[in-house]
Amino acid sequence: xxxxxxxxxxxxxxxxxxxxxxxxxxxxxxxxxxxxxxxxxxxxxxxxxxxxxxxxxxxxxxxxxxxxxxxxxxxxxxxxxxxxxxxxxxxxxxxxxxxxxxxxxxxxxxxxxxxxxxxxxxxxxxxxxxxxxxxxxxxxxxxxxxxxxxxxxxxxxxxxxxxxxxxxxxxxxxxxxxxxxxxxxxxxxxxxxxxxxxxxxxxxxxxxxxxxxxxx
Amino acid sequence: xxxxxxxxxxxxxxxxxxxxxxxxxxxxxxxxxxxxxxxxxxxxxxxxxxxxxxxxxxxxxxxxxxxxxxxxxxxxxxxxxxxxxxxxxxxxxxxxxxxxxxxxxxxxxxxxxxxxxxxxxxxxxxxxxxxxxxxxxxxxxxxxxxxxxxxxxxxxxxxxxxxxxxxxxxxxxxxxxxxxxxxxxxxxxxxxxxxxxxxxxxxxxxxxxxxxxxxx
Amino acid sequence: xxxxxxxxxxxxxxxxxxxxxxxxxxxxxxxxxxxxxxxxxxxxxxxxxxxxxxxxxxxxxxxxxxxxxxxxxxxxxxxxxxxxxxxxxxxxxxxxxxxxxxxxxxxxxxxxxxxxxxxxxxxxxxxxxxxxxxxxxxxxxxxxxxxxxxxxxxxxxxxxxxxxxxxxxxxxxxxxxxxxxxxxxxxxxxxxxxxxxxxxxxxxxxxxxxxxxxxx
Amino acid sequence: xxxxxxxxxxxxxxxxxxxxxxxxxxxxxxxxxxxxxxxxxxxxxxxxxxxxxxxxxxxxxxxxxxxxxxxxxxxxxxxxxxxxxxxxxxxxxxxxxxxxxxxxxxxxxxxxxxxxxxxxxxxxxxxxxxxxxxxxxxxxxxxxxxxxxxxxxxxxxxxxxxxxxxxxxxxxxxxxxxxxxxxxxxxxxxxxxxxxxxxxxxxxxxxxxxxxxxxx
DNA sequence: AGCTAATCGAGACGGTACGTCACGTCTTTAG
DNA sequence: CTAAAGACGTGACGTACCGTCTCGATTAGCT
Numbered sequence: 060x061x062x063x064x065x066x067x068x069x070x071x072x073x074x075x076x077x078x079x080x081x082x083x084x085x086x087x088x089x090x091x092x093x094x095x096x097x098x099x100x101x102x103x104x105x106x107x108x109x110x111x112x113x114x115x116x117x118x119x120x121x122x123x124x125x126x127x128x129x130x131x132x133x134x135x136x137x138x139x140x141x142x143x144x145x146x147x148x149x150x151x152x153x154x155x156x157x158x159x160x161x162x163x164x165x166x167x168x169x170x171x172x173x174x175x176x177x178x179x180x181x182x183x184x185x186x187x188x189x190x191x192x193x194x195x196x197x198x199x200x201x202x203x204x205x206x207x208x209x210x211x212x213x214x215x216x217x218x219x220x221x222x223x224x225x226x227x228x229x230x231x232x233x234x235x236x237x238x239x240x241x242x243x244x245x246x247x248x249x250x251x252x253x254x255x256x257x258x259x260x261x262x263x264x265x266x267x268x269x270x271x272x273x274x275x
Numbered sequence: 276x277x278x279x280x281x282x283x284x285x286x287x288x289x290x291x292x293x294x295x296x297x298x299x300x301x302x303x304x305x306x307x308x309x310x311x312x313x314x315x316x317x318x319x320x321x322x323x324x325x326x327x328x329x330x331x332x333x334x335x336x337x338x339x340x341x342x343x344x345x346x347x348x349x350x351x352x353x354x355x356x357x358x359x360x361x362x363x364x365x366x367x368x369x370x371x372x373x374x375x376x377x378x379x380x381x382x383x384x385x386x387x388x389x390x391x392x393x394x395x396x397x398x399x400x401x402x403x404x405x406x407x408x409x410x411x412x413x414x415x416x417x418x419x420x421x422x423x424x425x426x427x428x429x430x431x432x433x434x435x436x437x438x439x440x441x442x443x444x445x446x447x448x449x450x451x452x453x454x455x456x457x458x459x460x461x462x463x464x465x466x467x468x469x470x471x472x473x474x475x476x477x478x479x480x481x482x483x484x485x486x487x488x489x490x491x
Numbered sequence: 492x493x494x495x496x497x498x499x500x501x502x503x504x505x506x507x508x509x510x511x512x513x514x515x516x517x518x519x520x521x522x523x524x525x526x527x528x529x530x531x532x533x534x535x536x537x538x539x540x541x542x543x544x545x546x547x548x549x550x551x552x553x554x555x556x557x558x559x560x561x562x563x564x565x566x567x568x569x570x571x572x573x574x575x576x577x578x579x580x581x582x583x584x585x586x587x588x589x590x591x592x593x594x595x596x597x598x599x600x601x602x603x604x605x606x607x608x609x610x611x612x613x614x615x616x617x618x619x620x621x622x623x624x625x626x627x628x629x630x631x632x633x634x635x636x637x638x639x640x641x642x643x644x645x646x647x648x649x650x651x652x653x654x655x656x657x658x659x660x661x662x663x664x665x666x667x668x669x670x671x672x673x674x675x676x677x678x679x680x681x682x683x684x685x686x687x688x689x690x691x692x693x694x695x696x697x698x699x700x701x702x703x704x705x706x707x
Numbered sequence: 708x709x710x711x712x713x714x715x716x717x718x719x720x721x722x723x724x725x726x727x728x729x730x731x732x733x734x735x736x737x738x739x740x741x742x743x744x745x746x747x748x749x750x751x752x753x754x755x756x757x758x759x760x761x762x763x764x765x766x767x768x769x770x771x772x773x774x775x776x777x778x779x780x781x782x783x784x785x786x787x788x789x790x791x792x793x794x795x796x797x798x799x800x801x802x803x804x805x806x807x808x809x810x811x812x813x814x815x816x817x818x819x820x821x822x823x824x825x826x827x828x829x830x831x832x833x834x835x836x837x838x839x840x841x842x843x844x845x846x847x848x849x850x851x852x853x854x855x856x857x858x859x860x861x862x863x864x865x866x867x868x869x870x871x872x873x874x875x876x877x878x879x880x881x882x883x884x885x886x887x888x889x890x891x892x893x894x895x896x897x898x899x900x901x902x903x904x905x906x907x908x909x910x911x912x913x914x915x916x917x918x919x920x921x922x923x
Numbered sequence: 924a925g926c927t928a929a930t931c932g933a934g935a936c937g938g939t940a941c942g943t944c945a946c947g948t949c950t951t952t953a954g
Numbered sequence: 955c956t957a958a959a960g961a962c963g964t965g966a967c968g969t970a971c972c973g974t975c976t977c978g979a980t981t982a983g984c985t
Contacts, residue, residue, distance in 0.1 A: 073983085074929060113933090114930075190410045235459070244458070245461075250419050253450070290960070316939085325963080328943095329942095330962065506956065532944085544946095624898070625841065635899065683851065699887070702915055722935055760938090761936080
């Protein structure tokens with residue numbers, strides 16, 4: 060599974076310099092957090108990484124692609140650390156806990172999402188990539204598949220479990236149920252209409268669950 | 276209400292050339308629809324409009340700002356036409372019909388929104404502006420205030436009417452209720468996760484209204 | 492005798508604002524001495540003078556022309572002061588003294604010229620105008636006629652007086668004789684080849700006078 | 708001896724494209740002779756040469772510098788041709804002939820100089836560069852050193868030879884002697900005071916040589 | 924262990940667009 | 955009717971990056 064589709068005449072990935080790859084990621088993330096996405100340039104990344112421009116162009120098609128990979132790499136590394144601390148090996152997607160109390164479980168993770176979207180360290184780069192994805196379908200697909208969908212799938216599994224237990228109406232499409240929760244949250248984040256708070260997350264869960272409850 | 280905050284040493288708006296303003300809007304919209312937002316340049320707009328670059332830089336701080344104004348101008352003009360045809364004068368925000376059947380009314384407008392977001396003619400420029408707004412808070416605020424909020428406010432009014440009639444639980448915050456409907460829709464549009472269909476709009480309304488119904 | 496040939500459709504010179512004329516000269520000279528000729532702009536002069544740009548364009552064809560007039564105006568005013576102090580009214584060109592000792596007289600004025608060309612206050616603007624005149628024949632003619640020729644003519648008169656006395660060969664063209672003195676001086680000034688000193692002026696006079704002496 | 712002092716962070720001259728350098732010189736000379744110096748722009752040169760603007764800015768600090776180099780390159784090439792035809796290899800500066808008749812030799816070269824300064828093909832660009840040098844000391848130094856001094860030095864050598872033979876007073880500074888000849892010529896050229904003719908050249912030589920003759 | 928071919932750092936290159944500056948013209952407002 | 959003010963179309967400026975390209979100099983992976 061190649062990290063990125065090479066531009067043309069496929070370079071030999073086996074000879075690739077891991078050293079450079081790391082340096083590029085580090086430089087890219089540093090520059091984005093220091094000067095913002097728009098002011099980050101490929102030339103700047105190359106200079107900062109002590110790398111030739113061609114080494115970037117050889118492996119990535121665009122600035123956004125570099126940054127997405129850098130971001131994913133970061134996420135993978137921090138995720139791995141987290142998982143190792145959880146001491147149960149990497150099974151890929153992190154799971155939403157199932158304490159039996161659906162509302163409490165959802166509030167927990169939704170509040171965590173609120174915290175993440177509120178954290179300035181994540182907010183900046185994430186916005187930049189999301190914005191790029193809005194406009195560039197290809198990159199948007201990668202962004203969605205790599206960052207968004209895993210999260211949504213874990214929600215879906217939790218909802219299915221709840222359906223199995225009878226906490227949620229079996230006629231409801233779990234995917235739509237999940238979007239009912241996550242959509243409004245993202246809406247506020249993306250458009251900055253109103254503040255993103257824990258209270259808002261709780262209100263959403265309460266309201267949505269009432270809609271999802273089994274019919275009498 | 277000035278159209279845009281001038282960069283510095285405020286030019287005299289009263290001397291402004293309406294001719295140029297119009298030409299710039301026309302050129303901007305034409306170029307965006309022909310070549311896409313990213314490939315549209317200020318230089319290109321100026322050339323196409325038969326206008327000096329400085330005339331653009333004098334009145335707008337960025338390409339995105341030009342396009343937002345062009346877009347708003349277009350919306351205002353088409354809106355005005357529509358309203359004149361409706362023959363009941365301009366009261367500003369368009370209103371959601373109230374036939375008494377809340378679900379039907381909401382489905383109608385939500386389906387219309389789906390159609391709009393699906394129409395390639397609107398999709399392109401709207402995505403471009405939305406993406407820019409995601410990353411540029413100032414522009415995002417203008418985008419939200421001018422295009423998004425009026426729509427949300429009309430939803431809120433319809434929900435309040437429903438609350439007054441007892442169709443919706445009085446304890447529910449109408450704004451949150453509206454986001455419960457609109458959020459998921461935007462989520463699919465923005466992230467292109469799954470297709471935006473009338474069926475999806477209907478499902479959202481049904482699910483949301485169950486959550487909003489008055490408690491027994 | 493109009494100060495400058497108007498651009499087109501001759502404006503009515505009698506209605507001309509003396510106030511503006513003065514302000515433009517003052518601003519022009521101030522800007523040139525502060526920031527140099529190249530960085531001085533018509534726009535800048537107008538702003539500094541508190542004058543509309545058109546008021547400059549109405550009366551002068553170019554920046555160089557404005558500055559030449561400003562320079563001449565300055566020279567006329569300081570010259571007038573000097574002449575009034577000399578208490579013998581304005582007869583136009585200043586005269587080279589005739590003490591009877593030709594070599595001494597010439598050395599005196601040539602040394603004075605050296606001092607002037609060496610004085611940074613005069614050097615800058617003079618170079619600027621001279622350079623402009625090298626390239627713009629029309630302006631060069633005005634520069635030459637107004638600043639250079641009067642000086643040369645006074646030399647010519649002194650040489651003619653010397654010829655009448657028999658100090659200089661009667662077969663020599665006085666004009667050429669004068670250029671023999673002044674040419675080398677200007678050459679060093681213009682091209683900055685070697686330092687301009689009093690000693691150099693003296694050497695020139697001595698050498699030239701030996702060439703000009705009456706043949707035995 | 709680098710061609711030009713680079714602006715900053717010295718580009719690697721060994722990687723320089725000779726192709727571009729030539730194209731730039733050709734374009735610059737063509738444009739100057741077609742439209743004049745003032746109307747020649749760096750942008751125009753780049754376009755005509757099929758070269759990026761940056762390639763000019765990378766190697767030259769100003770339009771005048773480009774043109775000086777173009778001019779020198781031209782002079783070097785034509786000079787080389789001439790010298791090859793003379794069939795006695797390149798010794799750098801061309802030499803003033805020594806036929807034994809000092810006056811005749813000087814008149815010959817001075818007349819040639821008159822012809823050159825009178826030739827419209829040389830006059831234009833030379834004036835432009837000279838003018839620029841009047842105002843820009845750095846460029847003036849290069850202009851002087853590359854074009855003027857070699858000529859002056861060859862005069863000096865001829866004068867020294869004449870001194871050795873006893874044709875010129877040994878007490879005379881040869882450099883000053885040379886300026887006595889060349890200065891007045893340049894003066895007429897620069898200021899366009901009176902026509903530059905062979906007769907004038909002859910008169911200068913005669914007059915000057917009388918001044919330089921050994922004292923009895 | 925040596926050969927060979929690709930990748931690497933470096934950066935010059937032809938370009939495009941940027942945002943700024945000044946040009947010279949034109950129009951509007953006040954005296 | 956002139957003058958100030960300054961917006962306008964124009965065009966060049968000098969800079970920043972783009973993505974491609976050419977250079978030695980490593981640096982693999984295969985003989």
